[in-house]
Amino acid sequence: MNKFTYFCPTKVYFGQGAAADALKQELPKVGKTVMLAFGGGSVKKNGIYDELRTLLLEAGKEIVDFEGIMPNPTYAKVQEGAKLVRERQVDFILAAGGGSVIDCCKVISAQAVIEEDMWSMEYEQGKFPAAGIPMGAVVTASGTGAEMNSGAVITYEEKLWKGPIVGTGAAFAILDPMYTAAVPPMQVMSGAFDTMSHAMETYFGRSDADNVSDDVALAIMRNTVINMRRLTLDINDMQARSNLMWDSAMAENGILKAGRLTDFQAHQIEHQLGAYTDCNHGQGLAVIQPVYYQHILEDAKEKFTRFAKEVFGQDTGEKGLKALAELIKECGLPTKMEQLESKVEITPEVLRQVADTCNIIKSGPRQLSREEIYKILCQCL
Numbered sequence: 001m002n003k004f005t006y007f008c009p010t011k012v013y014f015g016q017g018a019a020a021d022a023l024k025q026e027l028p029k030v031g032k033t034v035m036l037a038f039g040g041g042s043v044k045k046n047g048i049y050d051e052l053r054t055l056l057l058e059a060g061k062e063i064v065d066f067e068g069i070m071p072n073p074t075y076a077k078v079q080e081g082a083k084l085v086r087e088r089q090v091d092f093i094l095a096a097g098g099g100s101v102i103d104c105c106k107v108i109s110a111q112a113v114i115e116e117d118m119w120s121m122e123y124e125q126g127k128f129p130a131a132g133i134p135m136g137a138v139v140t141a142s143g144t145g146a147e148m149n150s151g152a153v154i155t156y157e158e159k160l161w162k163g164p165i166v167g168t169g170a171a172f173a174i175l176d177p178m179y180t181a182a183v184p185p186m187q188v189m190s191g192a193f194d195t196m197s198h199a200m201e202t203y204f205g206r207s208d209a210d211n212v213s214d215d216v217a218l219a220i221m222r223n224t225v226i227n228m229r230r231l232t233l234d235i236n237d238m239q240a241r242s243n244l245m246w247d248s249a250m251a252e253n254g255i256l257k258a259g260r261l262t263d264f265q266a267h268q269i270e271h272q273l274g275a276y277t278d279c280n281h282g283q284g285l286a287v288i289q290p291v292y293y294q295h296i297l298e299d300a301k302e303k304f305t306r307f308a309k310e311v312f313g314q315d316t317g318e319k320g321l322k323a324l325a326e327l328i329k330e331c332g333l334p335t336k337m338e339q340l341e342s343k344v345e346i347t348p349e350v351l352r353q354v355a356d357t358c359n360i361i362k363s364g365p366r367q368l369s370r371e372e373i374y375k376i377l378c379q380c381l
C-alpha cells in the first residue's frame with residue numbers, strides 16, 4: 001500500500017424514506033435560504049421535487065429553485081448558479097439529480113464564495129477551493145458516485161473541453177433506491193456500467209500485487225455484474241437497484257483508491273468524446289472501454305486473468321474481456337459509436353480531435369500514444 005490520507009466528510013442516509021430522515025436531522029443545522037437545484041424536470045414528474053419542497057417548507061426554509069441543469073453540465077450553467085446563490089444569499093444548496101446535477105452544484109458551491117474564476121484558478125494557477133456554500137445531495141439516478149466526493153466533471157463548451165474540476169463535497173447524501181424507480185432503463189444500465197468502469201479503472205491502475213484495494217474493487221465489480229444481470233430480468237428489481245446504488249457510491253468515494261495508483265484512461269477518452277458529442281457518459285464508456293482493454297491486455301496480463309476469474313468465472317484475460325463485451329450487449333448498452341446519441345456526426349475527423357485533446361494517463365498498465373487512442377476510437381466506429 002502507498003501512503004495515503006483518507007477523509008470522506010459525507011454522511012450517508014440510505015434506504016426507503018431516507019429523505020425525510022435526513023432532512024429532519026440536517027436542515028435545522030443550516031441557514032434559512034435553500035437553493036433546490038435539479039435537472040430537466042424528471043423530479044417534478046416523479047414527485048421527488050414536491051416531497052423535498054414539503055420537507056424544506058416544514059423546516060421553515062425559503063426555497064430558491066435552480067432548474068435546467070443539463071446532462072454533461074456546462075461551465076456556463078455553473079456560473080449561472082453561482083450568480084443566483086450570491087444574488088439570493090443562499091445559505092444551503094440541495095442538489096436533487098444524477099451526477100450532472102450534483103457535479104454542477106459542487107462547483108456552484110465553491111464558485112459562489114470565490115471571487116476569481118474557478119476554471120482559471122484550478123487549471124492555470126493550480127489552486128483548489130477550501131470551502132463553499134454547504135450542500136447536500138439527493139441521488140435520483142445512481143452510477144457516478146458523485147455524491148460522496150468533491151470532484152466534478154464539467155463541460156467548458158467554448159474551450160471544447162470536458163474535464164475534472166474540484167468543488168465542494170456534499171455534507172450529506174440521500175440514497176433512496178425508490179427515488180431511482182422512474183429512471184429510464186437505458187440510464188439505469190449506463191449508470192451501472194459507469195460504476196463498473198470506475199472499479200475497473202481503479203483496479204487496472206498500477207499497484208502492489210497484494211493491494212487490499214484490488215480485493216475491494218473486484219468485489220464491487222462482481223456485485224455490479226450480478227445486479228446488472230438481475231435488472232435484465234426485471235428492471236424494477238429494487239433489491240438489485242439498491243445494491244447498485246451502494247456499489248456506485250463505494251466505487252467513487254475514495255475507498256477503492258486508497259494506497260494505490262489508478263488508471264482512468266477510458267474516462268479521459270470518454271470525457272473528451274463527450275465534449276465534442278455531448279454523448280451519455282456510461283454509454284460512451286461501454287463503447288470505448290472494452291476496445292481499450294483489448295489494446296492493453298498484454299501489458300497487465302496477470303491482472304486481466306485475475307479480473308476474468310474473480311468477476312466472470314473465466315480462466316483467461318481474453319475470455320474475461322469477451323464476458324465483459326457480452327454483459328454490455330445483454331444489458332442493451334451500445335457497442336459502437338453510431339449507437340450513441342450525439343450532437344454531431346461522429347466521423348474519423350471528430351475522433352482525431354478527441355484523441356489529440358484528451359488527457360493521457362501515466363499510471364495505467366501502459367501509457368498510450370495519441371495515435372493509439374485514435375486507433376482505439378476508430379475501432380469503435
Ligand code: NZQ
Nearest residue numbers: 039040041042071072098099100140141146153182183281
Ligand atoms: O435532467 P432530468 O430531467 O432530471 O433527467 C435526468 C437526465 O436526463 C434523468 N434522471 C435522473 N434522475 C431521474 C431521471 N429520470 C427519471 N427519474 C429519475 N429519478 O437521467 C438523465 C441523466 O442524468 P445525469 O445526471 O446526466 O446522469 P449521470 O448520473 O450518469 O451523470 C453523468 C454526469 O456525471 C459525470 C459524467 O461525466 C456526466 O457529466 N461524472 C461524475 C463523476 C463524479 N463527480 O464523481 C464521475 C463519473 O465518472 C462521471 O464522469
Ligand code: ZN
Nearest residue numbers: 144194197267
Ligand atoms: Zn464515470
